[in-house]
Amino acid sequence: MRKENDPNEKKNIEVWEDLVNLKELILSLAICSVTTLSAYFLAPAEPPKPLFFGLAGAIVGFIISSMIVKPKRTFEMIEDED
Structure with missing residues (x-):
């Protein structure tokens, strides 16, 4: 999930509905x-x-790029209260 005041947000651009760091791209x-x-x-x-x-x-x-640029995506488990 993205935070509203995330300082890294300005360094990212949206590509195919995903945020990507411009320098790494x-x-x-x-x-x-x-x-x-x-x-x-x-x-x-x-x-x-x-x-x-x-x-x-x-x-x-592609292999070299995938070794240099590591994914920064994090997942959070949210349980429904039903």
Whole structure:
């Protein structure tokens, strides 16, 4: 749950109905872009290989980003009083 006067709220933006830290979003996008393009340009020039190398680079970028940026979501159990 979000508090009304949360100081981190100003650093977050809403993406697909979820709050995301802008600095971490840009960092993750940069990491994924660099790994994807690096793998694509390092691939041999034979037709399907650049696609597969680029996809592998995107997966590597996702894994690196998920290790660097940790989730900040917390869940609270609220019991109904019925």
